[in-house]
Amino acid sequence: MTPEFTLADAIPEDRLTGAARQALAAAPEDAMGHAVFRTMCGTDAKLERFAWFGDGLAAAVWERHTDEHLTAYSQPGHHTLSCYLGGGYRVERNGAPGQFGAPHRLCSLPDWHESRWMVRDSLRLMHIYFMPEHFTRRAVIELDREPRELMLQDRTYFDNPELARLCESLLDAPWLGTDQLLRANEITHEALSRLLHDQSALRPDLRLKGGLAPYLRRRLAEWIEAHLHEPITLGRLAEEACLSEFHLARMFRTSFGLPPSAWIAARRIDRAKTLLKVGTLPLQQVAEACGYADMPHFSHRFRAATGVPPGQWRTALTR
Numbered sequence: 001m002t003p004e005f006t007l008a009d010a011i012p013e014d015r016l017t018g019a020a021r022q023a024l025a026a027a028p029e030d031a032m033g034h035a036v037f038r039t040m041c042g043t044d045a046k047l048e049r050f051a052w053f054g055d056g057l058a059a060a061v062w063e064r065h066t067d068e069h070l071t072a073y074s075q076p077g078h079h080t081l082s083c084y085l086g087g088g089y090r091v092e093r094n095g096a097p098g099q100f101g102a103p104h105r106l107c108s109l110p111d112w113h114e115s116r117w118m119v120r121d122s123l124r125l126m127h128i129y130f131m132p133e134h135f136t137r138r139a140v141i142e143l144d145r146e147p148r149e150l151m152l153q154d155r156t157y158f159d160n161p162e163l164a165r166l167c168e169s170l171l172d173a174p175w176l177g178t179d180q181l182l183r184a185n186e187i188t189h190e191a192l193s194r195l196l197h198d199q200s201a202l203r204p205d206l207r208l209k210g211g212l213a214p215y216l217r218r219r220l221a222e223w224i225e226a227h228l229h230e231p232i233t234l235g236r237l238a239e240e241a242c243l244s245e246f247h248l249a250r251m252f253r254t255s256f257g258l259p260p261s262a263w264i265a266a267r268r269i270d271r272a273k274t275l276l277k278v279g280t281l282p283l284q285q286v287a288e289a290c291g292y293a294d295m296p297h298f299s300h301r302f303r304a305a306t307g308v309p310p311g312q313w314r315t316a317l318t319r
Contacts, residue, residue, distance in 0.1 A: 015046040020060075023050045023175065034058060034129040035076035036109065043071055048124075051175035053185040054307050058129045059170065061085070065122045072116045073109065079152055081128040081195060082107040083167035088123035096156045101125075104164040108199045110152040126167055128188060136257035137266060138196050140221060146211065147257035150200045160198055166191040178308055179316035186317060211254035216241055220252070224264060228271055228291050232264050268292070269305045276314040283310055 016024075024047075040062055041047070049061040088101025094116040101123060109115065111132050132152075139147040170187045174180040212220070223240055224232065237260055238248040253259045258266065268290045275286045287298035302310045 011041050011047060015044070017046075017048055019176075020047045020050045023052070026052075034078055034080075036073055036078070036080045036127060037129060039071065039073055039076075040127070044069060049175060051181060051184060053181055053188055055185060055189075056131045056134065057185065057188050059175075059184070059188065060127045060129075061124070061171070062127065063122075063124050064119055066119055067121075069119045070116060071119060072114075074114045075112055076109075077111050079111055079130050079132060079134075080107075080109040081130075081163075081167075081191065082109065083126045083128075083164060084123060085126055085171065086124040087121060088125065090120040091123055092118050092120075093156050094118070099157050101157060104159070104161075105157045106155075106160055106163060106167075107157060108152055108155045108195065110154055112151075113154045115154075115156075126171060128167075128170075128191065130188075130192060133257075134192055135196055135200070137263075137270070138193060139200075140217070140256055142193065142196065143200070144214075144218065146208070146217070146255050148211075148254070149202055149206060149208070150196075151203050152195070153199045153201050155199055158199075160194070163191060163194050163198065166194065178312070179319075182306075182308065182313060182316040210251060212241070212251050217255045221256075224267060228264070228268055229289050230291060232291070234260055265301070266305075269302065272298070272302060272310065273306075273313070276310055277317050286310065 037058070037060060040060070043064070044066050045062040045064045047060060048063055050058070051060075052058050084101045084103055084105045086103055088103075088105070091101040092099065135150065135152070136147045139145045139150050143150070166187060170184060170191065173184045173187060175184055211217075220237060220241060224237075234245050234249060237252070238245045241248050243251070249260060252263070256263050272286055272290045275281055275289060279286075281289070283298070284295055287295055290298070292298035292301065299309050302308075302313070306313055308316070
């Protein structure tokens with residue numbers, strides 16, 4: 001039988017640390033779908049560290065030592081946050097002449113972007129790879145915007161001390177073992193929240209069609225938050241919105257970026273995470289506060305969403 005081929009096998013031995021090779025081998029198959037990561041694997045870059053944090057999030061630390069090399073990305077289909085850790089003083093992007101990298105400088109590369117980079121010296125950088133869907137709930141909850149209204153800006157070499165600090169914290173965090181990966185996952189989500197606030201923009205020439213009126217979207221979001229501890233049906237939401245169940249389901253998905261059932265399920269998990277992280281409620285009471293019928297149901301849903309049971313999640317994040 002032919003041995004299974006992995007992405008680690010495509011990187012020469014001298015450009016892959018043992019820890020990075022082990023992390024790649026342990027990552028799920030869909031973790032390798034990030035096009036920017038694959039492009040970097042085809043360059044002269046050395047993969048120093050790699051981790052799959054779950055939730056569609058991955059991070060990599062790269063080192064490059066080159067006299068001159070052109071690297072190009074074309075509509076990768078996912079977002080990338082790049083943070084320079086060292087060097088990069090002669091790295092330049094086509095279309096942005098005279099702008100160069102440096103430690104703590106950041107780049108946000110959206111899923112639709114195209115770019116060509118001339119690398120002329122040594123550098124060390126971190127990439128965080130994530131999907132556009134990561135902004136869905138944050139757009140509604142944190143910015144009071146529909147997900148379809150917003151886009152991640154294509155920014156080259158910008159300064160943001162708080163975001164750079166979070167990248168440094170992620171760099172300092174161990175990426176081995178379930179508990180450590182959970183902590184890294186939390187840091188990454190915090191960084192993406194900051195990125196959304198600072199580097200998102202309204203889509204140009206936006207003309208919204210369909211969906212819920214803003215006041216109704218806010219009312220439904222608030223109503224759901226106030227009733228997460230109860231069973232919530234599509235019929236009850238439709239009654240609150242004074243719409244038929246059919247029209248509510250369709251317009252809800254347009255405005256929230258998710259169908260009602262998926263939105264409610266995600267908000268229950270978000271509330272559970274908050275209660276587990278900041279409080280000392282027994283797990284049974286956390287389950288009840290989030291609308292789960294019993295502990296087995298809560299544990300099953302939480303583990304499906306996070307990869308670990310709620311008790312382990314609390315222990316990992318509160319040590």
